[in-house]
Structures are given as structure tokens and as C-alpha cells.
Amino acid sequence: MSGVLRALVASLALVVLVTGCTLGDPEPAADSPSPSPATTSTAPPPDPGPRPRVGECHALTFRQAVTVAGRTAPVPCRRPHTAQTYFVGRLDLDTKAGHTRRPDSRAAQAQARRACTARLPRHLGRDPRDLRLSMAQAVWFTPSPARAAAGADWFRCDVVVVAAPRVLLRLPRTTKGWSDAPGTAMCATAEPGTRAFRRVTCGSRHAWVAVATVDLPGARLPAEAAIADRMEAPCRDAARARSGDPLDLTWSQESPTAEQWAAGRRYGICWVPA
Numbered sequence: 001m002s003g004v005l006r007a008l009v010a011s012l013a014l015v016v017l018v019t020g021c022t023l024g025d026p027e028p029a030a031d032s033p034s035p036s037p038a039t040t041s042t043a044p045p046p047d048p049g050p051r052p053r054v055g056e057c058h059a060l061t062f063r064q065a066v067t068v069a070g071r072t073a074p075v076p077c078r079r080p081h082t083a084q085t086y087f088v089g090r091l092d093l094d095t096k097a098g099h100t101r102r103p104d105s106r107a108a109q110a111q112a113r114r115a116c117t118a119r120l121p122r123h124l125g126r127d128p129r130d131l132r133l134s135m136a137q138a139v140w141f142t143p144s145p146a147r148a149a150a151g152a153d154w155f156r157c158d159v160v161v162v163a164a165p166r167v168l169l170r171l172p173r174t175t176k177g178w179s180d181a182p183g184t185a186m187c188a189t190a191e192p193g194t195r196a197f198r199r200v201t202c203g204s205r206h207a208w209v210a211v212a213t214v215d216l217p218g219a220r221l222p223a224e225a226a227i228a229d230r231m232e233a234p235c236r237d238a239a240r241a242r243s244g245d246p247l248d249l250t251w252s253q254e255s256p257t258a259e260q261w262a263a264g265r266r267y268g269i270c271w272v273p274a
Contacts, residue, residue, distance in 0.1 A: 046150030049143065052088050055174075057081035058158065062166040065139050068112075069104045071156070072141075082168035083139070084175045086123040087157040089115050091142060103142040108155075112140040116157035117264070123159065125179035132213045132267065133186050135162045135169070135201045136178075164200045186210040192254040192271050208252070212238035212270040221261040227268055228253060235270035242272055 049071060056074035060083045064072060075081055091108050093101050101107055116138040121128040124136060139160055143152035161169035161184050172178065183203025190196035190207055200206055214231045216222055222230075231253045239251035252271040 048150040048152035049147045051152070051154050052085055052141075052156040054085055054088055056085045057171070057173075058083040058085070060158075060160065060168060062162070062168055065158075065160050065168060068109060068140060069142055070144050071147075077173045080170055082171060083158040083160045084171055085156055085158050086175065087116065087119050089155050089157070091148075091153045091155050093148065093153055102145050103148045103152075103155075104145065108142060109140075112142060112155040112157070113264070115155070116140045119157060120159060123176060125177040129213065132269075133210045134184050135186050135199070136160070136184050137162060161201065162199070164204055165198050169201060186269075187274065188271065192252045192269075207274055208271045209274050210269050211242060211272050213267045214270065215267050216256070221256065221258055224255060227255045231255075231268045231270065238270045239272050 052071060052074075055077075057077040057079075058072050059075050059079070059081045060072060065083060074085075077084070089112070091103055092111060093103065093108060095101055120136075120138040121131050124131065126134070126136075137160055139158050141156045141158070142148075143154065159171075159175050161171065163169040169184070183201050185202040187200055187202040187204070187206035187210065188208040189198040189200060189205070192208070202209065212234060214234045216227060216230065235251045235253050236249060239249045240246050243249055250273055254269040254271060256265045256268065
């Protein structure tokens with residue numbers, strides 16, 4: 001799922017590598033044994049199931065959106081839906097050693113994550129840095145292991161918008177070029193770091209607004225003090241740009257957690273009161 005969704009799943013319940021889901025995609029039944037040695041029959045080939053298509057819409061729950069294995073059945077885009085497929089790729093399941101990896105393996109999921117997160121800004125017509133401050137996120141799905149054994153090798157990239165904790169926003173009929181999506185900006189119910197803090201879209205009731213991000217260098221998560229020092233000036237400048245009184249500034253700095261850092265969020269977020 002995208003950098004921030006992984007961060008959201010990590011903090012809400014941002015994560016995106018959990019158990020398999022096969023809603024709308026039943027597993028192929030096992031072949032029946034021959035009735036007797038004297039009877040011969042040709043077993044049908046294993047069924048890899050249908051391949052997803054770009055433009056399909058899905059009425060996903062939040063739980064389904066953070067489930068990586070399986071294929072949900074599409075719904076007509078004129079009907080209520082919470083996800084839309086914007087890319088379908090082919091998984092590289094063959095290893096250099098000549099083995100076949102599972103579609104839910106770490107390597108296969110990393111391939112899907114990189115492809116889906118890289119293509120989302122282009123699909124929405126958004127700058128990648130600006131998209132950090134949006135609740136629009138990439139999620140991805142791969143075949144179940146049984147389908148993969150039958151020949152399915154796809155991965156599917158969907159866009160979703162997390163409207164509130166464990167709630168997905170209803171999407172328009174098409175999300176391509178959805179650069180000015182109203183109400184998808186990132187806001188919060190309370191100051192970051194407090195118990196009442198919950199990420200929501202700015203179309204919902206909120207008290208704080210995310211206004212800027214600050215890149216954090218290095219392969220390892222920096223110490224909290226180092227992150228605070230690096231974010232101090234950019235967050236102060238972002239607060240000053242939104243304040244009517246340059247002498248009365250309030251802002252808050254949100255650092256990534258270790259789990260969010262591991263999921264790919266290598267930046268902090270600057271917040272100001274709404």
C-alpha cells in the first residue's frame with residue numbers, strides 16, 4: 001500500500017501486509033481421484049481465475065483494502081465504490097535459483113508496492129510530494145497462492161481515500177486525473193501526539209491541517225532529537241505562511257514511527273491549527 005497509507009495503517013490499526021482475502025474469488029477445487037484403475041479421464045487444467053483490468057471499480061471495506069492476497073469482484077463504476085484499479089502488472093515469481101516464490105512473499109509484495117506507489121501520482125495528476133498531504137493512497141493485491149500455482153501472476157494497483165479511521169471515501173466514476181479532489185487533503189481531529197489525534201480528510205470535522213513534509217535522510221530512522229532539529233525551521237516557515245500574525249505561530253511536528261519508516265515513510269509532517 002503507498003507510503004502514507006502504510007503509515008496510516010500502521011498508526012490507525014497504515015498496515016498493509018496482512019492475511020489473504022479471496023472474496024469473489026473462490027479457490028479452485030482439488031482434482032478428484034480416478035474412480036478405478038480401469039477408468040481413465042482427463043482432468044481439467046487448473047483455473048488461474050480472471051485477470052484484473054485497469055478501470056475496474058470495487059466496493060471495498062477498509063479491512064479488504066489492507067488485505068494483499070486475493071481478488072475481489074468488481075462492481076459497475078456507476079454504483080457506489082471505494083477503490084478503482086489504475087494499473088495491472090505481472091509479478092516476477094521466478095528466482096535466480098530456479099525456484100518459484102509465493103505471491104505473498106516479501107519480494108513479490110515489494111515489487112507490487114514499488115510499482116503501485118510510483119504510478120499513483122501520475123494516475124491522479126498530482127505531484128508526488130503534494131500527494132503526501134493527501135488521504136488518497138495506493139493499495140495492491142496479488143493472487144492467492146492457489147491461484148498462483150494455477151498460473152496467475154498478476155498484481156493489481158487500486159486507489160483509495162481513507163476518510164477517517166477504518167473508513168474509505170466513496171470515489172467518483174473515474175479517478176484518472178483527479179488532481180483537484182475536494183475533501184481528500186489530510187487533516188486531524190486533534191494535535192499530533194495527543195490521544196485524540198485521528199487522521200481524517202479535510203472534508204470531515206477537524207482541528208489541525210497537514211501543511212508540509214520534511215525529508216529525513218539516511219537508511220535508519222534518525223533519533224527523535226535529530227528529527228526535531230531538522231523539522232524545526234521548515235515547519236516554522238510553513239506555519240508563518242498560513243498565519244495572519246507572524247509573531248503568533250503554532251505548529252506541531254510529526255515524526256515517522258519505526259513501523260512507518262520500515263513501510264517507506266521517510267519524512268516528517270508539519271501540522272498547524274485549522
